[in-house]
Structures are given as C-alpha cells and as structure tokens.
Amino acid sequence: MRRIGGLFVVAVLAGVFTLGAYKTFFEKSQPLTYQNEEQPVFQTSSYTTATGAPLSEVDFTNAAEKTVNAVVHVKNITISRGPGSLMEFFYGYQERATPQVGTGSGVIISPDGYIVTNNHVIAKATQLSVTMNNNKTYEATVVGTDPTSDIALIKVDTEDPLPYLVFGDSDNIRIGEWVLAVGNPFNLTSTVTAGIVSAKARNLGRNQSFIQTDAAVNPGNSGGALVNTNGELVGINTAITSQTGAYIGYSFAVPSNIARKIVQDLLEYGDVIKGVIGIRTVDPNSEYARENGIDQVDGVFIGEVEEDSGAETAGLRNGDIIKQVDDIQVRKFADLTGYIATKSPGDQVDVQLVRGGEMMVVPVEVRERQTMQLPLLGFTIKNLTEEDMKTYDIKQGVKIIDVPENSRKYGLEGKVILEVDGQEIRDIKDARKYFSNISRFGQTSITLKNANGERERVIFQ
Structure with missing residues (x-):
C-alpha cells in the first residue's frame, strides 16, 4: 500500500515538472486582451432585409393572413370531344364528350366578387367554380380575358362582402425585396411561400414584362397572388421555366400595374384597349445588331418608327436610343413595353432619348395599337x-x-x-x-x- 502511494506522489511530481518545463521553454507567451464595453460587437449570423431591418424582425404573418383569405381555388371544367382510344382514331368513332378538370388560383380584388386569374386557367371553360379559404364554393362567370397578357377577370355573386386585396404599385418594387406567393399548388389550398424579387421586366419571348421571383410556385399556383410584406398585390403568378414542369428556383408574375389596367379596361369597355408609342426595336442578339455595333446598347434602339403613331408625330427617328420614360429607367425593350402597357390611348409620356450623342426629352402620345x-x-x-x-x-x-x-x-x-x-x-x-x-x-x-x-x-x- 505504501509502495502504491509512493508511486502516485512520484507521478504527480513528474507531471508538474513536465508542464512547468513546457510552459517555460516551448510555449510562446500570448498578450492578454480586454474587451472594451464601448467597442461595437458584430454578429455574423445576423441578416437584414432590403430596407435594413434584421431578418428576425421581418413578419410575414400579417401579410399571409390577409392574403390567404383573398386567394381562391379555381376549378375549370372543359368538354373534350374526340376519339377515346387510338383504335377509335384509326377505325372511326362516335363523338363522345369527355369532361376534363383543370385547377388554378385566383385573387379577389373587390368585396362584391371580382376575381383576377390567368387566362390559361379558365380558357375554354364550360363551367367554372371558385372555392374560398373557408371552403365555401361559388359558381363563377367570365367577365373578360386578355390572352396576350394571360390575364382574365371572373366574378362570383354573393350577398356577403368578400375579403379582397388592394393593388400595390409594381413599378415601386425593388430587386431584393421580400414577397409572398399565395396559391393552390397541386390542389393544396392556401399555400404560402416566401422569396425575393429576383429581377424585373423579364421578357419570356412575347414582348411582355414579368416580375421574376424565387418564391416557390408550382402547377396550380397560376392566377394566385404575389404580395409584398404589407399584403399589397404586386403581381399575378403566371409561369415557371422548368424542364420538368415543377419549380426549380424561379417563377414569373404579371406586374400588378399591368393587371390593374387590364381589369379597368375589361370593366369599362369589355375589351382591353392597348396603347403603344409606335416603334420597333432591333434584337440585340441578332446578326444585324452585331454587324452594326448596336448589340451592347444600354437602352432601346429604335429600328423603325410606325406610320400614324405617336412616335412619328413626336418626331422620333430611326437610330434614337430611348433611355427613360417618365421616371422609369429603360435598359431593354421589356422595360419600355412593361411601362407603356400600364397606359391608355391618349396618355402622354416623356421619352428621354439620345440622338447623335445629345440627350433630349420628347413628349409622346400613347395611341391605340394599330x-x-x-x-x-x-x-x-x-x-x-x-x-x-x-x-x-x-x-x-x-x-x-x-x-x-x-x-x-x-x-x-x-x-x-x-x-x-x-x-x-x-x-x-x-x-x-x-x-x-x-x-x-x-x-x-x-x-x-x-x-x-x-x-x-x-x-x-
């Protein structure tokens, strides 16, 4: 027992000696530092919104609660007529009517039951029904459509006022701003996803001007709402670009200013009265643009001025470069067409352009498309x-x-x-x-x- 105790004491003394030797001869001395209480402390895990507020302070709940009750599920029943099988196609058939059901979303924009959706959601419908977030279902009728912008206006009749969304100003949204997409993907009701505005004035090949966002949008979201954090309607979700047909990271919405103008026209005239200034541009990716050195123009290069147009009357010329319209900066043709699409024939816009190296502002009348x-x-x-x-x-x-x-x-x-x-x-x-x-x-x-x-x-x- 004494032998064990002696060995223990020796071991402890050896350890103390070894540690002391290491501290003395090998370990470099480190100066002591003290944190001054007045120095700022930064937390690398903190994120901020586009307006500077910490991410933890961004509250989506109010906007989401307001929006889900104003977004509806739209069911479209169409009748398909034709052969029921490949054998009937080749050997003859009796025409049969087969009902097909399509679904999408819509946004209530007035307490008396007007609803904005996509034209492709209700196209060729023989019967339309709308289901609210409280599971009430109504029959709907088509007020008017605009296939070019893929916007349609439908209506339900109800004695009780309905929850609705107010239009926001889509020209004022900023890249990086938080938005919510609300709709009914895959027949799931009242689905809310969040993202940011990824880009504005996206042209998908139809001279249209879309808002691009990374809020998740899937089949069934079409016609649903894109809202800002105040719960204001800034877009109508319309399309995704995907090889699989499912969301892969970005989606597109018709700006609310364009949708609002279409709704106003449909209510007032029964049709969409589209205005233009009357110019044609040159595709910057074309061979002609590259050969003539206009493939990298920052603005809209006027390739042709249409006859009897507002542009012709105002004196716009081939070769002018449009840089701004009113307060909207123009860097590509979709910037110009997107803004003009919010105007009506008879409106006047101030076009800022470059001609021969000189900057000038020319007032141009928007006229009905010819x-x-x-x-x-x-x-x-x-x-x-x-x-x-x-x-x-x-x-x-x-x-x-x-x-x-x-x-x-x-x-x-x-x-x-x-x-x-x-x-x-x-x-x-x-x-x-x-x-x-x-x-x-x-x-x-x-x-x-x-x-x-x-x-x-x-x-x-």
Whole structure:
C-alpha cells in the first residue's frame, strides 16, 4: 500500500515538472486582451432585409393572413370531344364528350366578387367554380380575358362582402425585396411561400414584362397572388421555366400595374384597349445588331418608327436610343413595353432619348395599337389606313406587313385579310379574336385581297 502511494506522489511530481518545463521553454507567451464595453460587437449570423431591418424582425404573418383569405381555388371544367382510344382514331368513332378538370388560383380584388386569374386557367371553360379559404364554393362567370397578357377577370355573386386585396404599385418594387406567393399548388389550398424579387421586366419571348421571383410556385399556383410584406398585390403568378414542369428556383408574375389596367379596361369597355408609342426595336442578339455595333446598347434602339403613331408625330427617328420614360429607367425593350402597357390611348409620356450623342426629352402620345402579331401563324398585321382603303377598294380588313421566314414563299406580305374560316375581319381586334380560336391540328382558310383587286384563298393546316 505504501509502495502504491509512493508511486502516485512520484507521478504527480513528474507531471508538474513536465508542464512547468513546457510552459517555460516551448510555449510562446500570448498578450492578454480586454474587451472594451464601448467597442461595437458584430454578429455574423445576423441578416437584414432590403430596407435594413434584421431578418428576425421581418413578419410575414400579417401579410399571409390577409392574403390567404383573398386567394381562391379555381376549378375549370372543359368538354373534350374526340376519339377515346387510338383504335377509335384509326377505325372511326362516335363523338363522345369527355369532361376534363383543370385547377388554378385566383385573387379577389373587390368585396362584391371580382376575381383576377390567368387566362390559361379558365380558357375554354364550360363551367367554372371558385372555392374560398373557408371552403365555401361559388359558381363563377367570365367577365373578360386578355390572352396576350394571360390575364382574365371572373366574378362570383354573393350577398356577403368578400375579403379582397388592394393593388400595390409594381413599378415601386425593388430587386431584393421580400414577397409572398399565395396559391393552390397541386390542389393544396392556401399555400404560402416566401422569396425575393429576383429581377424585373423579364421578357419570356412575347414582348411582355414579368416580375421574376424565387418564391416557390408550382402547377396550380397560376392566377394566385404575389404580395409584398404589407399584403399589397404586386403581381399575378403566371409561369415557371422548368424542364420538368415543377419549380426549380424561379417563377414569373404579371406586374400588378399591368393587371390593374387590364381589369379597368375589361370593366369599362369589355375589351382591353392597348396603347403603344409606335416603334420597333432591333434584337440585340441578332446578326444585324452585331454587324452594326448596336448589340451592347444600354437602352432601346429604335429600328423603325410606325406610320400614324405617336412616335412619328413626336418626331422620333430611326437610330434614337430611348433611355427613360417618365421616371422609369429603360435598359431593354421589356422595360419600355412593361411601362407603356400600364397606359391608355391618349396618355402622354416623356421619352428621354439620345440622338447623335445629345440627350433630349420628347413628349409622346400613347395611341391605340394599330398592329399585332397573329397567334399561331406569326403574321404581323395592321389596321387599314385611309390610303390603304383607297388602294384596295375596301372598307375593312387587316393588312399583312410581315411574315415569318417559313411563310414568305406564299407571297402574303402586303395583302389584306378579309376573312378567316368564314368570319369577317374588320380590324385587328377581330383578327385577334378569331385567330385565337384556330386549332393547331385543324385547317384554317384565309380569304385575301391584293392591290390589284384580286381575291384569293389560302388554306393552312
């Protein structure tokens, strides 16, 4: 026992000696530091919002509670007519009516039951129903649609006032600002996701101007609300870009200022009265742009000024570069078209442009659109001028002023469309209406007239 105790004492003394030797000869001395209480202390785990408030202080709950009660589930029943199987397709069949159900979302914008949604959510519907967040279901009717912007206005009748969202100013939202997307993805009701505004004035190939966000949006969210943290409606969720059809990190919404203008037109006129200033630009990615050194222009390069347009009257010229419209900076064509889409014919905008190195501001009147691109066929058409009516000896119709490359062999440019599938065409509004009903898989008959007064009929299939 004494031997064990002696060994223990020796071991302790050896350890103390070794530690002392290490401290004395090997370990470098470290100066002592003291934290002054007045020095600022930074926490690297703290995040801030675009307005400077710490992330922990951002409260989405009020905006979410306000929005979920104003966003509805839209069910669209369409009747599909055709063969029920491949065998029936080849060997004949009796036409059968098969109901198909599509779903999406909508946003209540007034207490008396007006609802904004996407046109593709309610297109070709034979029956529409709307389910509220409290599970009440109403039959809905279509007030009007605008396929170009993919916005539709529907209405439900109810004696009780409904919860609704107010329009915010989408021109004032900032990149990096927090937003919520509210809708009904995959038939799940009242789903809220959060993200930031990733970009503004995104052009998806249709000369439109979308808000891009990374708030999760999936099939069924279409027509739902994009709101800021105040619960104001800043966009209508419309599209995702994905190879799988599911959300992969970003989505797109129609800005609220455009949606509001469309709603106002549908309520007042029953149709959308679109204004333009009357210019065409040059695609910066085109060969022409690269060859002429305009592929890196910061602004909108005017390639052509349309006749009888506000731009022509104001004296805008080919080669002018538009830098700003009113208070909106213009860096690409979608910036310009997105802002002009919020204006009505008769409005005036101040266009800031560069001409020959000199900056100037020119007031330009927004006028009703006189040209449009036909869906499916891709022809660019315009309303007839007084001179056109004399030349062709007609009172109504639309003139083809441009065609896609694959249609130029038909020699259609410069001819006037009088009818499509037996329907008379008076102006571009008629053309948009009747050409929008053309089936991709059927035949389309177009009656034309040339400058020599000769009529002809062309069939596309």
